[in-house]
Amino acid sequence: MDTKLIYEAIYNMVILANTRLNKKDYNLIKNSPHQNKDYILKNAYLAYKNNRPLCQDTGQVVVFISVGQDIKLEGEFIEDVINKAVEDSYRDNYYRKSVVFDSVYNRENTKTNTPSVIHTKFQKGSEINILVGIKGGGAENMTKLKMMNPTSSFDEIKEFIKETVIEAGENACPPMIVGVGAGGCAETAAINAKYALFKGKKLDIKFDGVLETRIVTSQTHIASLPVCINLNCHSIRHIECKIINNEIKYNFEDMIPKDIEIVEDAKKINTKEVDKIKHLKKGEKILLSGKIYTLRDMGHKRLTEIIEKNEVLPFEIENSIIFYAGPCPKNKDEIIGPIGPTTSKRMDKYAPLLYKKGVLATIGKGDRTVKGTGWIYFKGIGGISNIYKQCVKSAKVVCFEDLGSEAMYELEVENMPLSVDII
Numbered sequence: 001m002d003t004k005l006i007y008e009a010i011y012n013m014v015i016l017a018n019t020r021l022n023k024k025d026y027n028l029i030k031n032s033p034h035q036n037k038d039y040i041l042k043n044a045y046l047a048y049k050n051n052r053p054l055c056q057d058t059g060q061v062v063v064f065i066s067v068g069q070d071i072k073l074e075g076e077f078i079e080d081v082i083n084k085a086v087e088d089s090y091r092d093n094y095y096r097k098s099v100v101f102d103s104v105y106n107r108e109n110t111k112t113n114t115p116s117v118i119h120t121k122f123q124k125g126s127e128i129n130i131l132v133g134i135k136g137g138g139a140e141n142m143t144k145l146k147m148m149n150p151t152s153s154f155d156e157i158k159e160f161i162k163e164t165v166i167e168a169g170e171n172a173c174p175p176m177i178v179g180v181g182a183g184g185c186a187e188t189a190a191i192n193a194k195y196a197l198f199k200g201k202k203l204d205i206k207f208d209g210v211l212e213t214r215i216v217t218s219q220t221h222i223a224s225l226p227v228c229i230n231l232n233c234h235s236i237r238h239i240e241c242k243i244i245n246n247e248i249k250y251n252f253e254d255m256i257p258k259d260i261e262i263v264e265d266a267k268k269i270n271t272k273e274v275d276k277i278k279h280l281k282k283g284e285k286i287l288l289s290g291k292i293y294t295l296r297d298m299g300h301k302r303l304t305e306i307i308e309k310n311e312v313l314p315f316e317i318e319n320s321i322i323f324y325a326g327p328c329p330k331n332k333d334e335i336i337g338p339i340g341p342t343t344s345k346r347m348d349k350y351a352p353l354l355y356k357k358g359v360l361a362t363i364g365k366g367d368r369t370v371k372g373t374g375w376i377y378f379k380g381i382g383g384i385s386n387i388y389k390q391c392v393k394s395a396k397v398v399c400f401e402d403l404g405s406e407a408m409y410e411l412e413v414e415n416m417p418l419s420v421d422i423i
Contacts, residue, residue, distance in 0.1 A: 001246060003075035006065075006128065009241050009248045010085035013132040014061060015093055016252055017237040018053040023253040025177075025236040028211040034175040038260050039384045039417075040234050045257040046386035047338075054235040055173075056328050056338040056385040056405075057136035058095040061086045061116040064133075064195060070126040079118060087112040094329040094337060096405050098137065107298075109404055119191060127244040133198055134237035138343045138365070138382060139176065140230070142168035143193070145186060148225040157182070157227055158205055164229040165207050171343045171366035173233035173382035174209035181228040183218035192216040193230035198238040211236075235383050264417055274319050277360060277376060282422045287415040288378065292321040292363065294409040296342055299400050300350040303408075307353060314399035314408065317358045321378075324364035326405035328385070336395040336411070338385035341365040344377070351375070368423045378418040391416040 021044050029040055047054045063082055075081070090097055090113040097113040100106070123129070144164045148156065161178060179200055181192025193216070200214025211234070220226065240251040264285065269276055271290030280286065293315055295303065306313060324344055328337030344364030351362065351370060361376035368377060380388070394412040401407045
């Protein structure tokens, strides 16, 4: 078997996983009571219609591949082929590249979204089975591993799941899928939890904000019970295929999402109406129009350095509104690529300085670690990047262009749906 077939399969699977919800997961959302489900389903419709990613965080590509021992592989090295397919698919389809070279020593973006996370197994026979999952950072960062007592009850495991879900909250873009891995060693439990998101056995337990809980278990040491919880946002992006007799057979139950009309009872506010913004109340829903600026992790770091050096700021910070976001690259038909809020609490170490310098409000997702400040914070809905993209009427890079998706953009937005929080 030529590894060119693996390239073809991965290239196509990346597109389907990024832009489509399979029928089962779409219906899980449709039948859930979650307050944001209409926005999520509308977003799925727009992603399908425009063949654009469900979420601006097109994540890390996770590949589970099982290779039959009777197969003789020819061509390029299998891991090189997988990574080349991911790189090409992300470039050709204008997906966001979010992988950095090294977690500690060099966090420069690889600009290819590779290397992928590859889990390889061998199996009997002469076929190859591949599962591709797209994993965004917000939900992934809520992962928890606990080395439980081997005599722990299932109720104790359920309590650990519940605690993890509650702590994750809006950071994991609910309604979410919960993957549970139990057994093996610590690393086995973590891999099983990731695999459980897509192929685990359904557990008959329910938590608020959770669509389904799935589990994969394995053998373990008599003294051990490692349990890992891995969360997936409502963009449940995965697809499988098998390659047999030099033919790719995709296993994906596609469907055409329906358009949904959303009527929002919200107050229209322009960013120039500073006094009105200062008098908004916690819990109010707004439709925001006007000028805002994107800024996230590395951009905050650089802006802080500029302030500390008393250098000239690249934008007017007084009464500005900062959107914690990093868009997908735009295609030729777009003003900006799909864009949505990232986890706000990661920016909290920079917030005191920026609010002190005159920032009026920030936009992001999830709760904040800072409390009692009186600062204005607008909560966005995570994972509806195609809806927020429609709100953007103009976009231009202000600075930090070398950071790619983390560059600072000046956006002109219209009727951007948000809720008000006072932190």
